[in-house]
Amino acid sequence: MSEAWRQLGAARAGGILLIADHASAFVPADIDLGIDPALLREHIAIDIGVAEVAALLVESGAVDAAILGGVSRLVVDCNREEDAPGVLPIASDGHAVPGNALGDVGREARLARFFRPYHDHIAATIAAHRPAMILSLHSFTPALAAHPEQARPWHVGVLYNEDDRLAAAAIAALAAEGLNVGDQLPYSGKLLNATMNRHAEGNGIPYVGIEMRQDLVRDAAGQALFAERLARMCKKVTLNIGE
Template sequence: MLRAGGILIVSDHASNRVPSDIELGIDPALLSEHIAVDIGVAQVAEIMVREAGFSAFLGNVSRLVCDFNREEHQPATIPIASDGHAIPGNAIDHAGHEERLARFFRPYHDALAELLDASPPALILSLHSFTPVLASHPEEKRPWECGVLYNSDDRGARLAIPLLEAAGLVVGDQQPYSGKLLNATMNRHAEAHGRSYFGIEVRQDMIADAQGQARWATILTDVAKRVALALD
């Protein structure tokens, strides 16, 4: 349970679950890849919440069913393609789109808003992971071990980046994505309310196994604590 003044981990893409009544029309093997789930983040969050003062709010369906880290009516909220793979089951009409929003998107954001209002945290950690190589752009190098994302409010990010670098990590500032463009959940629930946060993207090969997950849970727990204390 989130305690007021604690640290809340929010992970929009923690699950690869596809409800049995939704047929995406893809090879099931793709559900284990980055287009369907942020690999490793659920396991990292599970370890982190063992620490006093930490709680987690995790998405419970695949981003291919509904991507919570988008604006409600963006095409990518229910994607028809991802990293070169067509998602034919998402070629749905307006009524089908509305049904997905009502079933998944709005309840997710309503529940998160209610939680944050009831127990305002000292810090929100937006936890994601990224693939080392995009299949659609194999020539693009992604050397960062993690990236820190933010939009207008960079208070948490400016504290987190040097702490992560001090841990010996190769850290991207707005890499491999920019929070100016991909920050919908934090824009809505953190920046719009003046809540302190930072976004973290961990490269998926770093947290693909139990050893890596444990290592990164330790790193992120320490960094989040230090950021929260510095912002207090």
Template sequence: MKSEIYRLLGSPEPGGLLIVSDHASNRIPAGIDLGIPAHLLDEHVAIDIGVAGVAERMVRPGAAAFLCQFSRLVCDVNRDEHAPTVCPIASDGHAIPGNALDHAGREARLDRFFRPYHAALAEVLDTVRPGLVLSLHSFTPQLASKPEEARPWHIGILYNHDDAPARIAIPLLEGQGLCVGDQLPYSGVLLNATMNRHCEGRHPYLGVEVRQDLIADAAGQEEWAERLTQVCAAVLGTR
């Protein structure tokens, strides 16, 4: 299933795995002019590089994927609705002049993108009740605005109150010789809006951030899709 708002890949199953990726696309829908250079759409400010390819490769019987169909620069659905960054006016040092919206413009953006996305995701979750939600993101190896900040982790695991899946996943990933960030490169207590809204206290979830250079090509996406499939199967098997 595909719309302007989301793609649903595979068939969600009760007790199965649902992969959710809020930043899977760099698409700028018709009627939106952000006023930015075209090359920025291929950078981390516009899209979580690699996650769509990983998610697509994870889809199989018992595992489906719900992927956002517009750029986070148009509307960042992994933010609280009233947060200033839901329609960011700047990202990693780049101005986004098309997001200098008045109240009516901001409401129109939310009505077109943010609210339908979350309504559709809520319907899938409430109808299917998956056994595990994988919140799939990726992070840039280096922020242009903070070049001094080292980001050595291969993968970060994020969570808020429900850390049970994280406690299963972290040692499994470390056992593969990976550098794993526990609440790194940022904390799920602070950046967990979609999971807070839909899953915290309702559906078990595992929040992951894979370093983008590791999944920038098909080979990396295949490797990480298989790795995350195995980790999610282990989490599902122990719950």
């Protein structure tokens, strides 16, 4: 294990690997973000419900292993390119993050400590145990404070970029669960897909990006229900691999 990542289960060649960039709200004691600690319980700091759903999917055997980001997305956003301004966010949904106004030395130290070890572990895992499919798991807030006029009615979103081999099957499987499914919503994988671009598309591995609406996975009952839905989705989607 590492402070940069946490792994559940054991990766298996030909299996399903789950990757969750924003599954933790942890901020190391030696990092001061300069924010109200209460914000660490909000969507700007963590993808609410993701760690719990990932654990249930591993426990049930629906996925073989899950690699979870070890620190809050406010410490470093691992679903960005390394040189992207937002990799160390100085603001999120109307909240300033003054502790991330770092110079080149501080930025480099943060990336070397968290960002690179996280991605290095994913790369090494894939190289050693190439999965048949990668499931990228995130969650989204029902409403952005900065844009309250923008409704987000979808229960779940399916995201992808150039590789859309599994997208249609995932959308169909989730719609069959009675869910309102957003195709490239609440945002498009063609705009924000850094981890999957690097590790899935970069290796030619089929994948699907899933965004769960956070009010549906805030409690144990909702998390269990979504884990069951995603397990059924994975079973259906893997039938399309190799077609």
